[in-house]
Amino acid sequence: xxxxxxxxxxxxxxxxxxxxxxxxxxxxxxxxxxxxxxxxxxxxxxxxxxxxxxxxxxxxxxxxxxxxxxxxxxxxxxxxxxxxxxxxxxxxxxxxxxxxxxxxxxxxxxxxxxxxxxxxxxxxxxxxxxxxxxxxxxxxxxxxxxxxxxxxxxxxxxxxxxxxxxxxxxxxxxxxx
Numbered sequence: 001x002x003x004x005x006x007x008x009x010x011x012x013x014x015x016x017x018x019x020x021x022x023x024x025x026x027x028x029x030x031x032x033x034x035x036x037x038x039x040x041x042x043x044x045x046x047x048x049x050x051x052x053x054x055x056x057x058x059x060x061x062x063x064x065x066x067x068x069x070x071x072x073x074x075x076x077x078x079x080x081x082x083x084x085x086x087x088x089x090x091x092x093x094x095x096x097x098x099x100x101x102x103x104x105x106x107x108x109x110x111x112x113x114x115x116x117x118x119x120x121x122x123x124x125x126x127x128x129x130x131x132x133x134x135x136x137x138x139x140x141x142x143x144x145x146x147x148x149x150x151x152x153x154x155x156x157x158x159x160x161x162x163x164x165x166x167x168x169x170x171x172x173x174x175x176x177x
Contacts, residue, residue: 006067007065007066007067008065008066008106008107008108009038009063009064009066009107010063010064010065010066010070010073010105010106010107011062011063011064011103011104011105011106011133012031012061012062012063012064012073012078012101012102012103012104013059013060013061013100013101013102013103013104013122013129014027014028014059014060014061014062014099014100014101015057015058015059015060015097015099015100016057016058016097016098016099016100017048017054017055017056017057017058017096017097018055018086018096018097018098019098020055020057020058021058021167023085023086023098024043024058024060024099024167024171025170025171025174026085027081027082027085027099027101028040028062028171028174028175029175030081030084031062031064031077031078031081031101032175034077035064035065035066035067035077036064036065037062037063037064037175037176038063038064038065039062039063039136039176040060040062040063040136040168040171040172040175040176041060041062041063041132041133041135041136041168042060042131042132042135042163042164042165042168043058043059043132043163043164043168043171044058044059044060044128044131044132044161044162044163044164045057045058045163045164046058046059046128046162048094048096049094050094051094051096054096055096058164058167059126059128059129059132060132060168060171061104061129061132061133061136063136066106070103070106070109070111070116070118071116073106074102074103074116078102078103079101081099081101082097082098082099082100082101085099086098086099087099087100102120102122103116103118103120104118104119104123104129104133105118105119105120105123105133105140105143106118106119107143108143109143110143110144118143119142119143119144123142123149124152124153127153127154127157127158127160127161128161130149130152130153130158131158131161133149134149134150134158137149138150
């Protein structure tokens, strides 16, 4: 995959369940110092998948303008931010985490490689990700599928989510004002 020479809108999924408010604010700050931050979705309080003993997550999506490749964004920008915030990757993909940053969408790009899948298939599997993206782009069309995201997800599941309104407002005030 060649490096990009023109900037695209990319959407970064953000999640944390270890001191989530503190870690998400730090991640947004670091990312916004690296590239232009152009949107912050509603963040949602979500239970951990298959781990009732863990604390709830805060999850949302950031829209950025990125002039790097999707691979460079994931491995040269997002992974170092996770590491700086204390993320330790283990074989347990459902382990609690200080920070989880994933490239959810990268322009119109479609990638299906062992270590990089775009758009992130979790957009269709995790209602909180679909809901977050739809707060930024209500008519978002999924690259590679060509169908509006709102037509691919269970809208009733989205309506049942718990928005973290005060936290979302804080992020927008601090980073988009």
